[in-house]
Amino acid sequence: MNKKLIAATTATCFLLPATSAFAAKVLDKKLEIYGKVHLSIDSVDSDTTLAANTSEGISISSNSSRLGFKGVLPAGNLNFIYKIESEISFDEGNNNNGKGSKLSSRNTYAGLKGGFGQIILGQHDTPFKTVASKWGIFGDSVGERRSILGAGYKSGNKLNIRARNAIMYTFKANAITFDAMYAVDPDSAPDGTKDNTDSSITSLSVRYKNGPLWIGVASESYDNAYDLKNGSALRIGAKYKFGSAQVGAFYESIDTDSNLAAENDWNREATGLNVKFKINKATDIRAQYLVADDADNTTDTGASKLSLGVFHKLDKKAQVYVAYGATDNDANAKFQAVDGGHGDEVKTKNGGNPSAISLGLIYKF
Numbered sequence: 001m002n003k004k005l006i007a008a009t010t011a012t013c014f015l016l017p018a019t020s021a022f023a024a025k026v027l028d029k030k031l032e033i034y035g036k037v038h039l040s041i042d043s044v045d046s047d048t049t050l051a052a053n054t055s056e057g058i059s060i061s062s063n064s065s066r067l068g069f070k071g072v073l074p075a076g077n078l079n080f081i082y083k084i085e086s087e088i089s090f091d092e093g094n095n096n097n098g099k100g101s102k103l104s105s106r107n108t109y110a111g112l113k114g115g116f117g118q119i120i121l122g123q124h125d126t127p128f129k130t131v132a133s134k135w136g137i138f139g140d141s142v143g144e145r146r147s148i149l150g151a152g153y154k155s156g157n158k159l160n161i162r163a164r165n166a167i168m169y170t171f172k173a174n175a176i177t178f179d180a181m182y183a184v185d186p187d188s189a190p191d192g193t194k195d196n197t198d199s200s201i202t203s204l205s206v207r208y209k210n211g212p213l214w215i216g217v218a219s220e221s222y223d224n225a226y227d228l229k230n231g232s233a234l235r236i237g238a239k240y241k242f243g244s245a246q247v248g249a250f251y252e253s254i255d256t257d258s259n260l261a262a263e264n265d266w267n268r269e270a271t272g273l274n275v276k277f278k279i280n281k282a283t284d285i286r287a288q289y290l291v292a293d294d295a296d297n298t299t300d301t302g303a304s305k306l307s308l309g310v311f312h313k314l315d316k317k318a319q320v321y322v323a324y325g326a327t328d329n330d331a332n333a334k335f336q337a338v339d340g341g342h343g344d345e346v347k348t349k350n351g352g353n354p355s356a357i358s359l360g361l362i363y364k365f
Helices: 003-015 127-135
Strands: 032-045 056-062 066-075 078-087 108-114 117-125 162-173 176-184 200-210 213-225 229-242 245-256 268-278 283-292 303-313 318-329 355-364
Touching: 117 127, 127 176, 127 200, 127 213, 127 229, 127 245
Parallel strands: none
Antiparallel strands: 032 056, 032 066, 032 355, 066 078, 078 108, 108 117, 117 162, 162 176, 176 200, 200 213, 213 229, 229 245, 245 268, 268 283, 283 303, 303 318, 318 355
């Protein structure tokens, strides 16, 4: 094929509107291009005058915006599958303090799929993280769940993990999805050296979805990995739809194998409730409330977070929203108002009450 024609075809693929089927499927299922743009204008109050934080003001944030390539290719009686997904910093381009857009910075893997299920190797969200993601209703906005779930009262969001060097098995049967992951040296930066076999995580989940009911259960264990180092965690979530409403409940327990004072950051339980109500086909209102208990052997290290929002669909791919998130810390805790998923975090001091209100735009293609 003429080189100019190839170049023109490639350019057209990126320039056509996202509603065009050609823009999504370049080579049928062998190569598909997809993405998500999520930008917001935030007004934040971190309730602190610390130099490292902005006490109040306007912020422009790119929130887990992404561009991805994926495909399915025949491999004998099986299918070879792959995905390469990159986060895109629309607010700061590639000048985000050296942390700008990087190819394969998000879920990136290759593997095989067949009647036995699916096995992939690479980098992927843990099943433990996925259960909470599917339960939450404020994904990547200032109402995000990760200010509390998976967060320590000193260290913040650390246990909502995209693990490196992972092998993950997935099996789906009717209403049930089972995921099992083992990752060695899961939090290391790629450097070309042998993986650290003294560091690993094991993550399991079962999700059930049948009609209006969704239930997810996940467990995760850590062996010299992440800030927790050694320990385990449990999550149980449920959602139920009836009429125009959806209600959900969540439970999380994190436990370390050590009694060191520095690790008490993680020995605690958390609970949550959320509700979503459709006003009409295009608009819904949402509310979520999360509570973290005091960590073991500590006092006044708990917190709560309230999230409120109105989301409006412009069409199947685009929506706009207004969201609010506020965290109320006990005297010795500094859970953030915004922590994880949302590009611009909102930190605070011990006992602080940080908050943020946001106007956002999401477009999926």
